[in-house]
Amino acid sequence: MPNGALTKADLAEKLYEELGLNKREAKELVELFFEEIRGSLETNEQVKLSGFGNFDLRDKSQRPGRNPKTGEEIPISARRVVTFRPGQKLKARVETYAGTKP
């Protein structure tokens, strides 16, 4: 992607080019793909995509926090967060990337 990150439009374009879905079908399919994953996570169900990775849920308990501007102490409430654990196959593919090291 010469101008920045890969987006849903690029993914839909790929489905159109490689699978011959029409543009509307390709766009809908990309939307559904992400919506189904989000929907599952929203009902507290882990998503396991073999070869790619797992989206897991973690419950974090309340912890003390601070308003960085005023220094005032405010508790950070208990929350549920999504974490992504890349699968072996994805890790192996990415590891060898020889890009610029920060």
Place this chain on the structure above:
Amino acid sequence: MTKSELIEYIAEKQDHLPVRDVELAVKLLLDYMSEMLAEGERIEIRGFGSFSLHYRAPRMGRNPKTGDAVELEGKFVPHFKPGKEMRDRVNESIHS
């Protein structure tokens, strides 16, 4: 939810497409995203999140069997940052 369940759920909502096409599409999406990450591209899906690479510096490790020190090379690892809508929707479920 597994990959085959994901394929099944999408197919139920796209009943004009054969399941076989949905299966090919899901596999192609995952493979293409992996390929792009492996080339160092970022992926940004609004409302869902972004995938990028994080660099892990070289370090000394140990062979767990022998206890010998081994040099581990620097490498890139995939990283996912959930987007705002994802964070909000998932966090709401803690209250229900």
